[in-house]
Amino acid sequence: MSSINLKLLQTFLLAAENGSFRRAAEESNRSPSAVSMQIRDLEEQIGISLFIRTAQRASLTPEGQVLFEEIANAMSQVQ
Incomplete structure (x- = not known):
């Protein structure tokens, strides 16, 4: 299994928190299509639909909600 890029996880968190790829793009100074492609890449890597x-x-799928909670928890422990 290949490692997952931290930038993909950060993009996922932004999109989940904002409920919108467009708003996540605005917040991260990227295009909505770039955010969408990163989310798609993450979904392909882990084999799960997240949104x-x-x-x-x-909107998060049930699996996306679980991943969001796990990543948010891990990030809060690192900070």
Whole structure:
């Protein structure tokens, strides 16, 4: 199994916290398509759909919610 890039996890956290790839892109000074591609890369690496995508929102799937909680917890312990 290949290691997951920290930038992908940070992008995932931003998108999950904002509920929107567009808002995550604005916050990280990237394009929405770049954020979407990073989320897609992460989903492909781990083999799980993390978001339910609609025109207006990106909502976490149940698996995405679990991953979000685990990563957020780990990041808070590091800081």
